[in-house]
Amino acid sequence: RRASLAAAAAATGLALVAAPPRARASAAASLEQVVELTPENFAAEVEGAGAGRVFVEFYAPWCPFCQKLEPVWNGLPAKLREANVDTKIARMNVDTFTEYGAAYGVTGFPTLMLFEDGKPIGQKTGLIDERAALRYAGVRFDGVAGLAPAPKMNLVLSGAQVDAAMDDLSELRKAVREIPGGDKREAAEQRLRALELAFGKRTL
Numbered sequence: 001r002r003a004s005l006a007a008a009a010a011a012t013g014l015a016l017v018a019a020p021p022r023a024r025a026s027a028a029a030s031l032e033q034v035v036e037l038t039p040e041n042f043a044a045e046v047e048g049a050g051a052g053r054v055f056v057e058f059y060a061p062w063c064p065f066c067q068k069l070e071p072v073w074n075g076l077p078a079k080l081r082e083a084n085v086d087t088k089i090a091r092m093n094v095d096t097f098t099e100y101g102a103a104y105g106v107t108g109f110p111t112l113m114l115f116e117d118g119k120p121i122g123q124k125t126g127l128i129d130e131r132a133a134l135r136y137a138g139v140r141f142d143g144v145a146g147l148a149p150a151p152k153m154n155l156v157l158s159g160a161q162v163d164a165a166m167d168d169l170s171e172l173r174k175a176v177r178e179i180p181g182g183d184k185r186e187a188a189e190q191r192l193r194a195l196e197l198a199f200g201k202r203t204l
Contacts, residue, residue: 031074037092060095063109
């Protein structure tokens with residue numbers, strides 16, 4: 001089963017968090033055009049209220065898909081300048097700084113997360129090409145190619161947003177208890193349970 005899971009992950013350009021026992025290659029320690037994040041600079045570069053838009057790759061040096069992404073990631077800053085898009089490109093080794101991977105729910109590599117003024121607003125896990133990366137970062141393409149549906153990133157909620165939603169769901173559950181027993185009440189309770197589970201998984 002473990003082998004089939006690894007094969008499925010590889011097919012989607014995704015490396016699981018657990019490192020392979022023997023990694024033959026390693027990602028570069030730093031990329032010339034990319035901000036390398038550490039606990040010392042993360043708050044200033046990403047979380048500050050005036051940080052603007054920051055596109056972060058959470059990576060592991062042993063991850064083959066992270067290694068394949070390196071030339072694309074390193075080329076993004078120049079491409080974004082050409083397109084007059086003010087999005088900072090950064091990355092963080094969460095195989096070393098594991099607490100950041102846990103805090104932002106990283107379960108596979110590479111995990112690409114878009115921040116705006118310190119708040120995560122989108123997430124994509126797995127290998128992507130340059131065009132998709134540019135569109136995630138905010139570039140709009142003209143012509144026929146630009147008419148295709150834009151790739152969508154998963155919405156990421158902060159812990160505070162999740163807590164507020166869970167409070168609302170708690171109040172809603174009280175209202176559901178007032179519904180007379182039967183199919184309608186059972187259906188409402190099932191939907192509430194699904195929502196609570198979904199929000200619980202989004203907590204950062």
